[in-house]
Amino acid sequence: MRRSAVRDLLIGAVVLAALVLLPVLWPSKALIDFVIRGAALALFATSLNLLVGYGGLVSFGHGMFFGVGAYSFGLLMQRTGMPIPVAFVVTIVVTAAVALLVGAICVRLKEIYFAFLTLAFQMFLHSLIILWVPLTGGDQGLLGGIPRPPFFGIDLGDQRQLYIAACVLLVAGLLLMRHIVESPFGFTLRMIRDNAARTGFLGVEIFRIKLVAFVLAGVFAGIGGVIMSLFVSGAYPEFAYWTMSGEGIFMIMLGGITTFLGPTIGTVILLLLNDFVTRFTEHHGLMLGAIILLFALGLRRGITDFLVDHWRRTRTPAATRRGH
Amino acid sequence: MTGNRKSRLDRRTLLKGTSAAAIGIIGAPLIARGQAKPIKIGMPTILSGRVAQLGASSRNGVMLEVEKVNAAGGLAGRPIEMVIRDSKGAPQEAARVARELVNSDGCEILIDAEASSGAFAVHEVARDLKVLCLHTNSETSSLTADPKLRIPNAFRVARQGIHDSIVGGGYAAKIAEAKKLTKWMTCSPDYAYGRDTTAQFIEYLKHFKKDIEVVGEAWPKLFQPDYTEVVTKILQTKPQAMYSCLWGGDLTSFIDQGNIYALFTQIETFAVNMADYTALTVVKNLPKGIHSGNRYIKTFPKTAANAAWGDAYRAKYKEYPTNWAWQNATVIQFLAAAAKKVNSADGAKLAEALRGLTIESPFGTDGKLTLRAEDQTLVGYAIGWGTTIPAEPYVPETTAGDWKQITELEAEWKKKNNYT
Numbered sequence: 225m226r227r228s229a230v231r232d233l234l235i236g237a238v239v240l241a242a243l244v245l246l247p248v249l250w251p252s253k254a255l256i257d258f259v260i261r262g263a264a265l266a267l268f269a270t271s272l273n274l275l276v277g278y279g280g281l282v283s284f285g286h287g288m289f290f291g292v293g294a295y296s297f298g299l300l301m302q303r304t305g306m307p308i309p310v311a312f313v314v315t316i317v318v319t320a321a322v323a324l325l326v327g328a329i330c331v332r333l334k335e336i337y338f339a340f341l342t343l344a345f346q347m348f349l350h351s352l353i354i355l356w357v358p359l360t361g362g363d364q365g366l367l368g369g370i371p372r373p374p375f376f377g378i379d380l381g382d383q384r385q386l387y388i389a390a391c392v393l394l395v396a397g398l399l400l401m402r403h404i405v406e407s408p409f410g411f412t413l414r415m416i417r418d419n420a421a422r423t424g425f426l427g428v429e430i431f432r433i434k435l436v437a438f439v440l441a442g443v444f445a446g447i448g449g450v451i452m453s454l455f456v457s458g459a460y461p462e463f464a465y466w467t468m469s470g471e472g473i474f475m476i477m478l479g480g481i482t483t484f485l486g487p488t489i490g491t492v493i494l495l496l497l498n499d500f501v502t503r504f505t506e507h508h509g510l511m512l513g514a515i516i517l518l519f520a521l522g523l524r525r526g527i528t529d530f531l532v533d534h535w536r537r538t539r540t541p542a543a544t545r546r547g548h
Numbered sequence: 549m550t551g552n553r554k555s556r557l558d559r560r561t562l563l564k565g566t567s568a569a570a571i572g573i574i575g576a577p578l579i580a581r582g583q584a585k586p587i588k589i590g591m592p593t594i595l596s597g598r599v600a601q602l603g604a605s606s607r608n609g610v611m612l613e614v615e616k617v618n619a620a621g622g623l624a625g626r627p628i629e630m631v632i633r634d635s636k637g638a639p640q641e642a643a644r645v646a647r648e649l650v651n652s653d654g655c656e657i658l659i660d661a662e663a664s665s666g667a668f669a670v671h672e673v674a675r676d677l678k679v680l681c682l683h684t685n686s687e688t689s690s691l692t693a694d695p696k697l698r699i700p701n702a703f704r705v706a707r708q709g710i711h712d713s714i715v716g717g718g719y720a721a722k723i724a725e726a727k728k729l730t731k732w733m734t735c736s737p738d739y740a741y742g743r744d745t746t747a748q749f750i751e752y753l754k755h756f757k758k759d760i761e762v763v764g765e766a767w768p769k770l771f772q773p774d775y776t777e778v779v780t781k782i783l784q785t786k787p788q789a790m791y792s793c794l795w796g797g798d799l800t801s802f803i804d805q806g807n808i809y810a811l812f813t814q815i816e817t818f819a820v821n822m823a824d825y826t827a828l829t830v831v832k833n834l835p836k837g838i839h840s841g842n843r844y845i846k847t848f849p850k851t852a853a854n855a856a857w858g859d860a861y862r863a864k865y866k867e868y869p870t871n872w873a874w875q876n877a878t879v880i881q882f883l884a885a886a887a888k889k890v891n892s893a894d895g896a897k898l899a900e901a902l903r904g905l906t907i908e909s910p911f912g913t914d915g916k917l918t919l920r921a922e923d924q925t926l927v928g929y930a931i932g933w934g935t936t937i938p939a940e941p942y943v944p945e946t947t948a949g950d951w952k953q954i955t956e957l958e959a960e961w962k963k964k965n966n967y968t
Contacts, residue, residue, distance in 0.1 A: 253651035261644065354739055362740030364688060365639055365665045368697050369672045383676075452640065457672040460639040460665050467638075499648070502634055506595050 228406060236399045243391040247384065256387045257455070262495055263394035264451035269475035269487035270401055271444035276473075277481040278405050279437045280417030281331065285342030286472050288326070288349045289442040291464025292319050293449025295353065298366045298459040307375050315450055316443055323442025324435070331434040346466060353461045365460035370453060380454055390451050397444055402484055404440060413437050478519055480526030489528055586629040587622070587893045589883075590649025592642050592670060593661035593685075595634035598771070599796070601826060602872045606661040606685065607632050608865045609873035613880035623887035628880075631655055635666055642666035646673040656895055659879055661685050661872065664741065675699045680895035682882075684875045687712070688741070692925040693967045701899050704925040705879040707871070709745055711931055712820060712841055714957045715949030717752025719933040720818050723839065724757050724789065729816055731763045733787035735778060735802070737794055738767035745793045749820070752957070753791075763787050771798060775805045783809060788816060795821035800830045807833055823934065825868030828942045838936045840943065843871035848946035849930045853910035874911050878926070881907055882919065913948055927951065 247256055268290050275281040296318040300311040330341045353360045361367050372380040380386045404410050412433055415423045424430050453459045462468065471494065479490020497515060501508040523530040591610065594603035610630060618627045631653050635642035642662050649655040650673075658681040660670040667686030674681030681702040683691060689710040691697060723729065734750065736742035746765075754760050764785035766778045779802075782790065794802050799821055806812060812835040821827060822840035842848050846858035857877070861869040886901035887893050904921035906928075911917060913930050920927045931954070934946035962968050 254648060257644065257647050257651065357740050357743065362743075363665055364668055364740055367668050367690065368694070369675060381676075456640050456643040456669055457676065458639070458643075458669055460669065462638050462640065462665075499644075502636075502645075506634055508634065509596060 229403065232399060232402050232406075236395045240391060240395040243395070244388055247387065253383070256383055258495065258499070260383075260387055260390045260451065260455045262491055263390040264448045264455065265471075265475065265495065266394060266448075266488040266491040267397045267451070268445050268448035269472050269479070269491050270398060270484075271441040271448070272469075272472040273476050273481060273487045274401060274405065274413075274437060274441040274444070276476060277486075278410060278417065279413050279434060281434065281438070282335070282339050283330075283342040283438075283441075284339045284466065284469050284473075285326075285344070285346030286441070286445055287466065287468030287470075288342075288346040288464050289319055289323060289445035290449040290452070290468055291349060291353065291459070291461075292322050292442075293446025294453035294459035294463045295360065295366065295449075296446075297450045298370050298453045299359070301370045301372070302366065302368070305371070305373075308372065308380065309375060312450060315446060319446030319449075320439050320443050323439040327435045327438035327442070331431065331438050343466060343469075346464065346469060350461055350464045350466075353464055360459075360461075363461055366453075366458050369457045370459075372454065386454055390455075393447060393451060397447055398485075398488065401440075401444060405484065409433070409436070474516060476526065477516065478526055480529035480532075482525070483528035483532055486526050486528040490526060493527070584622070584626045587626040587657070588629045588631055588653060588655040589657045589659055590646065590653060590655030591630060591632045591659040591661055592635045592645040592649065592666070593632065594637040594663065594666070595632075597637050599637060599663065602663075602685075602870055603634070603661065605865075605867075605870040605873040606876040608861065609869065609876035610659065610661075610880055612861060612864065613877045613884075617880060617884045620884075623883060623893040624891050626893045635662060637663065637666065639665040639669035643669040643673050646670045647677070650677050650679050656680070656893070657883070657898070658682070659684055659876070661876055664688055667691060671697065671699070671702055674702050680899050682879045684879050685872050690967075692923045693962055693965070695967060698923065700924075701895065702924065703899075703902055703919055705882060705919070706875045706926060707929060707931065708925060709741075710748065710958055710961055711927075711949075711954050713745065713748035713752050714954050714961075715931050716749050716818070716820055716841055716933060717754075718756050718949065718953065719947060720749075720753050720789075720791070720839070721756030721760075723816065723818075724753070724760065727788075727816065729789040730759050731761055731786075731788045733764040733766070733782060733785055733790045733815075734762065735766040735768065735782060735790060735792045735794065737770045737798060739770050742767070742770075742793055745820070746791065749791055749793070755957075768794070768798070768802070773801065775802045778802070779806050779809050779811055782806075782811065782815070790815050790817050792817070792819045793821060794819065795824075796826060797830075799827050803831045803835070803838075804833075807835065812838060818933075822936060823943045823946075824871055825942075826870055828936070829868065834936055834938045834942070836935075836937055839933055840936060841933050842930060842943070842946055844869050844874045845941070845943050845946070847941045847944060848932060848934070849910070849913060849915075849948075850946075851910060851915065853915070854930075857910045878909060878911060878917060881909060882917075913951060927955070 272286045275283050293315055297311055297315040300306060300314055326345045330338055333341055354363055378385055380389060412428055416430055416433060420430055475490035475494050476487050478493045480486030497512060501511045593606050594600060614628045614630055622628055631649055633645045635645050646658055658679055660667055660681055660683045662670055663685055667683050678701055683704045684706050687707055687709050689708050692704045734746050736746040750762060766781050768775060768778050818839040820841040822838050823845050824843035846855050858869055885907045886898045886905055889901045890897045902919050906916055906918040908915060909917040911930055912928050916928055918928045928951060932946040932948040934943040936943055
């Protein structure tokens with residue numbers, strides 16, 4: 225195993241332990257709710273960054289997989305009564321299949337054409353959810369709550385246990401995605417982003433790499449959707465609406481594209497902003513817009529990118545002096 | 549010297565502090581007895597986006613009554629403190645806000661002033677947190693009719709789709725009989741509410757008059773700006789009568805654009821959501837003789853109490869009340885009555901008292917409103933149909949629906965849907 229992978233695993237374990245201990249040290253139901261939502265959206269934002277940051281594929285339709293994840297999991301639990309782990313695996317398969325279908329058509333295109341085609345598929349899925357009332361409940365969403373039968377002694381109906389499950393999924397998901405971007409596959413993806421033609425000349429099958437990245441990103445977004453559906457005990461068409469994809473882009477913009485944890489930090493910032501701003505003013509749209517504008521104009525590439533740049537700049541002279 | 553003065557000051561501060569603390573310790577129970585802990589009621593609603601006006605009117609309706617209740621001593625002696633927050637009309641946000649209101653803000657009761665999907669999301673939060681929850685805006689029948697969804701701590705204090713369809717179908721059948729209208733067409737928004745409501749209306753229209761024929765259907769998109777193609781389709785189909793459950797801005801756009809083709813003078817129009825001030829006052833030329841169900845209108849029920857309530861609301865907020873406004877006012881009236889009955893503001897005790905409770909109300913057909921025990925939903929509210937005129941009072945006469953008939957047909961409908 226690579227040394228960096230061992231380091232990542234260790235960091236993951238420490239973070240997970242810290243997250244699990246957090247509610248013991250600071251018992252607050254609001255904190256638990258916040259982290260569960262954060263886990264769902266951080267997985268979603270980071271998976272979108274696999275495409276945007278690492279693949280140069282700016283998808284405007286990523287919310288569709290968040291929606292597919294939430295709806296397939298919710299429907300499986302409501303209609304089939306299968307155990308949660310089985311429904312979870314089936315949901316991953318369903319999301320992957322949808323991503324494969326959509327990706328096979330979309331990733332052939334570049335830039336704005338790719339962005340708009342993903343948006344079109346998303347709107348198609350959203351319309352399907354709205355119109356297929358007998359299955360999806362239409363605009364009212366999946367009604368009646370999602371049943372959460374206990375499995376292996378775990379009861380996700382208990383918010384504390386759901387919290388731990390969400391933390392485990394978050395950390396495992398982030399570790400897997402980290403592994404993906406640090407693998408040769410991840411470097412090939414970055415190479416395609418930087419110069420697709422040259423990569424093609426090296427014998428890399430660009431279409432295949434892009435498609436695999438698209439499917440992987442879709443699956444992780446779907447897992448985010450599963451967590452969210454458990455949190456709200458339902459699934460709603462808004463999950464698959466373009467505003468969801470827009471929020472993902474915001475999170476990435478706030479947090480930073482080139483740093484792996486940027487989207488996660490962006491998620492935390494956006495959630496905090498949203499929760500606090502809506503508490504104090506009804507003009508939250510204006511406030512959020514202004515803050516995002518400040519980020520876009522002032523930091524340009526999100527907060528972590530800004531900090532990392534700054535850190536590197538202050539370190540470089542010292543490094544040079546040591547003879548690099 | 550300076551040091552001296554400082555120490556003197558310190559002693560005085562100490563003395564002041566001690567006496568203040570002493571008064572505090574001795575006086576605190578007295579103050580606590582005189583002024584009970586306020587009861588916080590959380591209310592997620594839509595205060596931004598397209599239906600923000602309705603959310604704001606929900607808040608107005610609640611606050612108008614909260615002032616009265618607090619002036620009279622609050623809920624069992626505890627003053628009401630409302631915590632009202634915007635959900636932006638997104639269900640996951642409604643769920644989050646509802647949870648936050650209970651878990652972080654310490655709200656003991658939830659007034660769910662959300663529309664459709666948001667209401668179901670808050671319902672699940674209420675199921676989870678076991679907090680008393682009163683739905684005030686969702687008209688989707690299944691929310692209370694479906695026993696699988698029902699929880700002992702959630703009530704609906706709002707009108708209901710099925711009731712509107714029964715009354716609408718009965719009223720339209722009588723007009724159809726008198727004017728010999730057999731060829732009908734529908735024009736409703738293309739989403740769950742539009743499809744369900746239209747199907748139900750037609751079902752009850754046919755129930756009351758057998759020889760109805762639906763010759764065409766138009767399904768404009770939700771929030772569609774241009775209705776030209778819909779209007780031309782209707783004109784080509786040439787029905788004798790038309791049903792529409794378009795609402796808000798969609799309805800007013802449709803009426804304005806239909807007016808250009810003199811649509812409403814050729815076709816007898818039944819628009820269930822017309823008689824709402826938010827639509828009536830926005831249409832440029834309100835045609836005479838459009839049939840509509842009542843939403844909130846000052847002239848129905850035709851009582852002094854209802855007119856006075858409408859005027860008081862308008863005087864205070866400088867706008868007309870909406871359907872959401874009266875429903876949210878009603879919820880506070882119910883809570884006040886329940887708290888009086890059990891002399892407590894405890895959620896579980898209030899729920900027990902609310903089940904089957906009847907109160908005096910300006911919005912009841914015969915001056916009374918009831919929260920029916922079996923499905924914890926509002927019945928007996930003013931429900932009826934009338935026709936429009938272009939100026940105030942917009943709908944001068946309204947024919948009231950018969951609650952005995954509504955209850956019978958609703959029971960049949962529940963049986964048919966396996967809701968019993």
